[in-house]
Amino acid sequence: MAKRIKFTTGSPRRGYKTLELIIDGDKASYKILRSGLLELDTKSATAQMSEAWLAELDALNIFAWEENYTAAGREGVRWRLTLEDGEQIYRGQGSDAYPDDWERFTDWLDAAVPELEFINRKRLERVTFTYLSETLTLDRRTATLTICKKNSRHTYDAGENIRKLFNACRNLLDGADTDIDLNVGNRVTIETLLHDGSAETFETLYNENFLPGLALFLELIRATASDLTAELFEPDTAQIRSASGKYILCKVQFKGSYKPYTYRTDDATLAVGDEVDVPVGKNNDVAQARIVDIGIFDDYELPYPLDKIKTIIGKHIAAEWENY
Numbered sequence: 001m002a003k004r005i006k007f008t009t010g011s012p013r014r015g016y017k018t019l020e021l022i023i024d025g026d027k028a029s030y031k032i033l034r035s036g037l038l039e040l041d042t043k044s045a046t047a048q049m050s051e052a053w054l055a056e057l058d059a060l061n062i063f064a065w066e067e068n069y070t071a072a073g074r075e076g077v078r079w080r081l082t083l084e085d086g087e088q089i090y091r092g093q094g095s096d097a098y099p100d101d102w103e104r105f106t107d108w109l110d111a112a113v114p115e116l117e118f119i120n121r122k123r124l125e126r127v128t129f130t131y132l133s134e135t136l137t138l139d140r141r142t143a144t145l146t147i148c149k150k151n152s153r154h155t156y157d158a159g160e161n162i163r164k165l166f167n168a169c170r171n172l173l174d175g176a177d178t179d180i181d182l183n184v185g186n187r188v189t190i191e192t193l194l195h196d197g198s199a200e201t202f203e204t205l206y207n208e209n210f211l212p213g214l215a216l217f218l219e220l221i222r223a224t225a226s227d228l229t230a231e232l233f234e235p236d237t238a239q240i241r242s243a244s245g246k247y248i249l250c251k252v253q254f255k256g257s258y259k260p261y262t263y264r265t266d267d268a269t270l271a272v273g274d275e276v277d278v279p280v281g282k283n284n285d286v287a288q289a290r291i292v293d294i295g296i297f298d299d300y301e302l303p304y305p306l307d308k309i310k311t312i313i314g315k316h317i318a319a320e321w322e323n324y
Contacts, residue, residue, distance in 0.1 A: 032115075057108060071097040123194065132186070140162055145221065176211055249294070265312040
């Protein structure tokens with residue numbers, strides 16, 4: 001008996017894409033329809049599918065999914081799914097909310113019809129951190145965490161936690177500061193492989209100030225590798241904002257820009273989220289910015305020469321006209 005799947009996803013702003021898939025034995029025929037603001041396009045094809053791919057659909061247990069996954073108060077990416085297998089029929093929908101096995105489901109669809117790009121082409125698939133003589137590798141395809149130390153190698157099955165690990169890793173990499181002097185502290189080399197096959201290698205300093213979220217990431221790693229008795233990546237070298245540091249550095253962002261800029265301050269009362277006035281440009285014109293990160297550094301940890309780091313003028317005090 002053939003299985004039939006109809007899956008639609010998208011939004012009113014970006015348009016929708018629909019996949020109609022019929023699985024008969026080891027063959028799958030499908031039709032693609034793009035509509036809405038997307039360029040109207042249809043395509044039909046037939047392909048022979050692997051036994052593993054076919055078995056994965058049953059393993060998803062879609063008939064046990066709920067009928068509605070909608071995030072309260074949110075209107076974003078919408079989806080609708082119908083699965084027919086003999087007398088069994090599942091009909092479900094959602095908006096910015098998904099079943100637990102959603103990523104496995106979209107992986108499954110992407111393997112069959114990659115041109116529909118159900119998976120973000122820039123999604124992290126494998127990441128390797130190399131620090132001193134140790135390496136740590138996350139692999140999404142095998143759902144594993146591998147830790148190699150000087151005289152040992154441990155591989156752990158991360159299971160469903162692999163998604164949480166990669167989310168923490170993505171946050172870590174998005175905040176990484178690479179525009180620094182790498183001769184002022186211990187460095188880490190990070191190699192990434194994305195879903196589109198592109199790879200990148202870069203270096204940064206190995207502490208929370210240059211890898212915001214490092215402590216949370218290592219905590220998740222240790223939870224997955226719970227039986228690892230040896231120290232992991234010598235975490236003592238990754239202390240967070242040591243109180244013994246001499247200089248307070250703040251990363252700020254200007255309105256309309258996501259790029260962070262580093263300033264120094266002597267005001268220990270400043271906090272992430274504060275609006276501050278800072279000097280900009282050759283003439284040191286005053287501009288308003290928002291603090292997005294704060295770190296305390298010793299001399300040897302400074303990312304730039306001290307005389308090259310401008311000083312925050314102070315907290316921004318809104319002028320009368322700004323309140324209207």
